Amino acid sequence: MNKEKYKAITISNIIYRANNIGIWLWIEDDKLKFKFPQNINISEILIELKENKNAIIEILQKNNVCNDKVVENLIYCFMNGESILSFSQERLWFIEQYEQGTNAYHMPSVFELEPATDISGIKYALQCIVSRHEVLRSTIEQREDLGYGIQVVRDRVLVIEDSVLGVSEDYKSVIKTDI
Known part of the structure; x- marks a missing residue:
């Protein structure tokens, strides 16, 4: 597996895990935004989100995740x-x-x-x-x-x-x- 494909899978897994614990990610004005319930601890995944911020933004942009309305549709x-x-x-x-x-x-x-x-x-x-x-x-x-x-x-x-x-x-x- 080439390095770029492996990186995309890793980033997708980070996004998936964030969603699983209740963190919703989207892009607004080319910046990564997120929303989460106040009762969860996000300190661990926040480190991963910060370390991979640019790659996450790229994947979210490619998938047109450009607003937080996804949360309202669940x-x-x-x-x-x-x-x-x-x-x-x-x-x-x-x-x-x-x-x-x-x-x-x-x-x-x-x-x-x-x-x-x-x-x-x-x-x-x-x-x-x-x-x-x-x-x-x-x-x-x-x-x-x-x-x-x-x-x-x-x-x-x-x-x-x-x-x-x-x-x-x-x-x-x-x-x-x-x-």
């Missing part, structure tokens, strides 16, 4: 990571309970990638999407003390496992065992 969880189910979620949860573990709503996909595909870049992009959208980190649980399902938003980062299948391997059976 949907936040208001109930400590748990909330009651919507009617649609309740319906899906009921079907899952009634059929005792259906996979009807799992939509696995298999992709054939070219040898030059940047798999770490794809993983990083998917992790960014999942970290931004709480619905993609949500599960439905039934607790012992409750007679109904609740939605729980996970904080953990998406772990992506990749598999290399030979031509003769049955990918359908591999997917089925994974679900």
Whole structure:
């Protein structure tokens, strides 16, 4: 991997980690600006942001992150990571309970990638999407003390496992065992 590409991945990781702890970065008048909740400690990442300021500005400019309106477009969880189910979620949860573990709503996909595909870049992009959208980190649980399902938003980062299948391997059976 060349030095420039490695530096871009490192800078992207710094931006990703900053977003994960609640720091929002953008460019205003060619200067790096940021916003963060008052209850978090930013001293560690602030050092990295200062050390890599010019590279961060360059990446944010290339991606047109030129205002703080991104923060206003996020949907936040208001109930400590748990909330009651919507009617649609309740319906899906009921079907899952009634059929005792259906996979009807799992939509696995298999992709054939070219040898030059940047798999770490794809993983990083998917992790960014999942970290931004709480619905993609949500599960439905039934607790012992409750007679109904609740939605729980996970904080953990998406772990992506990749598999290399030979031509003769049955990918359908591999997917089925994974679900």
